[in-house]
Amino acid sequence: MALSISDGARGISEKLYVLGRREGKGGVLNIGRYYALDKSLGSNVYVDGAKPHVILICGKRGYGKSYTMGTFIEELSMMEQDIRKNIGVIVIDTLGIYWTSFFGNKKHEEMLERWGLFPSGIKIRLLSSPDNVEEYRKMGLPAEKFSLKTSEISPLQWCNLFGIRIVDSTGVAIARAINELEGKEYSIDDIIEQMANDDRSSNEAKGAGENFFKMASSWDVFDKKGMPLDEIVRAGETTVVDISSYPEELKVIIVAVLARKIFESRVRERKNDEKDIIKGKSTGRKKFPLVWMAIDEAQIFLPPGKSVSKDVIINQWMRQGRQPGLSLLLATQRPSALDDEVLSHSDIIICHRLTAQGDIDALNRVRPTYMRGEIGEALKKVGMEKGVALIIDDNSESVHIIKVRPRMSWHGGEEPSAMVN
Ligand SMILES: Nc1ncnc2c1ncn2[C@@H]1O[C@H](COP(=O)(O)OP(=O)(O)O)[C@@H](O)[C@H]1O
Numbered sequence: 001m002a003l004s005i006s007d008g009a010r011g012i013s014e015k016l017y018v019l020g021r022r023e024g025k026g027g028v029l030n031i032g033r034y035y036a037l038d039k040s041l042g043s044n045v046y047v048d049g050a051k052p053h054v055i056l057i058c059g060k061r062g063y064g065k066s067y068t069m070g071t072f073i074e075e076l077s078m079m080e081q082d083i084r085k086n087i088g089v090i091v092i093d094t095l096g097i098y099w100t101s102f103f104g105n106k107k108h109e110e111m112l113e114r115w116g117l118f119p120s121g122i123k124i125r126l127l128s129s130p131d132n133v134e135e136y137r138k139m140g141l142p143a144e145k146f147s148l149k150t151s152e153i154s155p156l157q158w159c160n161l162f163g164i165r166i167v168d169s170t171g172v173a174i175a176r177a178i179n180e181l182e183g184k185e186y187s188i189d190d191i192i193e194q195m196a197n198d199d200r201s202s203n204e205a206k207g208a209g210e211n212f213f214k215m216a217s218s219w220d221v222f223d224k225k226g227m228p229l230d231e232i233v234r235a236g237e238t239t240v241v242d243i244s245s246y247p248e249e250l251k252v253i254i255v256a257v258l259a260r261k262i263f264e265s266r267v268r269e270r271k272n273d274e275k276d277i278i279k280g281k282s283t284g285r286k287k288f289p290l291v292w293m294a295i296d297e298a299q300i301f302l303p304p305g306k307s308v309s310k311d312v313i314i315n316q317w318m319r320q321g322r323q324p325g326l327s328l329l330l331a332t333q334r335p336s337a338l339d340d341e342v343l344s345h346s347d348i349i350i351c352h353r354l355t356a357q358g359d360i361d362a363l364n365r366v367r368p369t370y371m372r373g374e375i376g377e378a379l380k381k382v383g384m385e386k387g388v389a390l391i392i393d394d395n396s397e398s399v400h401i402i403k404v405r406p407r408m409s410w411h412g413g414e415e416p417s418a419m420v421n
């Protein structure tokens with residue numbers, strides 16, 4: 001059962017948070033409280049964080065999606081040490097708003113107090129472009145340059161990145177160069193050189209290819225060696241990959257490559273675990289941890305049409321991810337702009353205020369039989385209050401209205417206001 005009702009107040013004490021862990025409840029994430037029609041708050045709502053999940057957070061702009069995702073990330077980072085040490089959290093930060101989690105939510109001290117909480121930042125590592133890294137370091141944040149290994153990008157992915165077809169003459173020239181380099185470690189310059197030496201491609205195709213690769217080189221993200229996966233996802237840590245400064249096509253490739261590498265590593269690790277279990281050995285600390293990947297603005301990566309990131313996330317993470325222990329935390333403003341499979345694979349759907357009929361219809365198409373009445377009717381109970389949401393939990397086959405707890409860490413990405421405070 002993923003959701004459970006607690007038998008009363010949790011007695012969360014400051015000491016437990018300062019230690020960065022909580023005793024007692026094994027691996028649970030306390031994301032908020034039940035919310036009654038008279039707006040009173042009931043008992044705590046827990047999500048079982050030690051088991052794999054696909055959690056979809058949706059709702060119209062400004063009602064709490066990114067905030068709720070942040071609350072989950074906080075809860076994951078505060079899990080008991082003996083569970084947390086086997087979990088790696090990776091946040092795909094499309095808008096560059098999660099660095100603020102490093103700081104305590106001083107802004108809402110009073111609100112936190114009403115919940116028996118207090119401002120507290122969480123430990124994160126940031127990976128981003130060189131410019132962002134410089135900015136982050138100036139603020140005293142732990143940041144490193146993010147890079148992908150050039151040889152991990154397939155000819156098709158390069159073509160997607162450049163917006164060309166693999167059957168076009170430039171696409172063919174690119175594919176030929178990459179195939180020649182196969183099995184080696186290479187840089188973008190090596191690809192350009194390889195293309196230049198190809199006498200079967202026209203000068204026009206080679207010239208266009210060279211221009212594309214020069215553009216790719218200017219993003220400063222591809223590298224001969226690339227960042228090893230175990231530096232990107234680390235057991236017991238939360239890594240925020242800030243991809244906000246990259247063009248959308250590159251964001252998609254980055255997610256596709258990372259998601260594939262994580263899946264492959266987890267499948268390997270799981271196999272080793274099983275061998276140990278069969279031999280009667282303890283599985284012990286994991287070399288490569290279970291992974292929670294959080295993706296805000298998920299519609300970019302999981303559209304109904306063709307997409308390289310969708311292929312990996314749906315085919316590997318969603319269809320086969322439970323066994324190797326992969327969890328997803330997705331947020332989107334437009335559930336109707338997601339591939340239908342995303343909705344049907346989500347075992348927990350958290351829906352903040354939502355009014356667009358197309359989006360409500362998309363949720364209705366996957367409405368479970370245990371839910372009486374239309375989603376639209378249920379959503380009316382959510383009302384206008386920020387942070388209130390309808391939660392549909394497939395594990396306990398139940399539907400509730402909840403209020404997500406306030407963030408202890410600073411929430412970034414608040415809408416800028418023209419009014420001077
Ligand atoms: N659970 C909550 N408790 C209190 N305030 C909230 C909560 N969720 C959202 N808010 C408020 O709503 C604002 C918008 O939320 P945000 O998550 O940024 O919206 P979006 O759905 O567009 O991602 C936040 O800046 C915060 O002030």
Ligand SMILES: [Mg+2]
Binds near residue numbers: 065066296
């Ligand atoms: Mg948002």
